[in-house]
Amino acid sequence: MLIAQISDPHVREPGQRVLGAIKTSRYLSSAVEVLNRLNPCPDLVLISGDATDKGTPSEYAALAALLEPLEPPWFLIPGNHDDRRAMYEAFPDRAPLNADGFIQYVIEDFPVRLIGLDTLIPGESRGELCEERLAWLDSRLDERPGRPTLIFMHHPPFATGIAHMDAIGLTSAAALEAIIRDHPNVERIICGHVHRTIFRRFAGTIASCCPSVAHQVALDLRDDAPSAFVMEPPGYHLHLWREGELITHQAMLGDYSGPYPFHEGGDLIDE
Numbered sequence: 001m002l003i004a005q006i007s008d009p010h011v012r013e014p015g016q017r018v019l020g021a022i023k024t025s026r027y028l029s030s031a032v033e034v035l036n037r038l039n040p041c042p043d044l045v046l047i048s049g050d051a052t053d054k055g056t057p058s059e060y061a062a063l064a065a066l067l068e069p070l071e072p073p074w075f076l077i078p079g080n081h082d083d084r085r086a087m088y089e090a091f092p093d094r095a096p097l098n099a100d101g102f103i104q105y106v107i108e109d110f111p112v113r114l115i116g117l118d119t120l121i122p123g124e125s126r127g128e129l130c131e132e133r134l135a136w137l138d139s140r141l142d143e144r145p146g147r148p149t150l151i152f153m154h155h156p157p158f159a160t161g162i163a164h165m166d167a168i169g170l171t172s173a174a175a176l177e178a179i180i181r182d183h184p185n186v187e188r189i190i191c192g193h194v195h196r197t198i199f200r201r202f203a204g205t206i207a208s209c210c211p212s213v214a215h216q217v218a219l220d221l222r223d224d225a226p227s228a229f230v231m232e233p234p235g236y237h238l239h240l241w242r243e244g245e246l247i248t249h250q251a252m253l254g255d256y257s258g259p260y261p262f263h264e265g266g267d268l269i270d271e
């Protein structure tokens, strides 16, 4: 099983730029082309939030057009730049609401069980998992205690050391930690939000952030680091389930030379 994760495309309406500079639609289009060329083909693509920049219906329409050519099945969860209702109305099957009205759902069709969580607080940049959302997660995890499970959500449940992003982090990490500790079959918690690749041990599992397919957050670990973005190469993650283990690869998006062979005629090339 191969899971592709892309994050934070921040799609705007055609011709509009994010932060006055970034043509995010082009970046997502390039990512779709790359994902469609992957061999082996991913079984599905998870988009871990900030699918749009302003959360308007017209931005979701633009997103739908950009993702229409994407060949593997794909699913969405909301980030702080999204609008829950507009996302659901645009993609009722790819971002379904649960009975409590949150975009939280389970995908059961694969060897790894996938659980999407909704950390959105309307009108705010920080995220939370309130009691209702956490109770829903606890119940879903209790249903299948033996199955390897991957949770995907927007806000990571840990501080990253990038101060301005930590100031808009997840407020309910301690309560989530208690639930995850009771469910050691959780292989991963994969997130977005920070626009960088970051890993941390969390509640006995591994939690990670995925880079954006467009702009990245500047890597600045000073306490007073200003909020800033950089146009480092965008990227994505591939989570490979193989022989009972989940292995995560980071890949960069862009045109680079190669691949070149290491060997010629059975010998290592040395000149």
Ligand SMILES: [Fe+2]
Residues within 6 Å of the ligand: 008, 010, 049, 050, 079, 081, 193, 194, 195
């Ligand atoms: Fe974002």
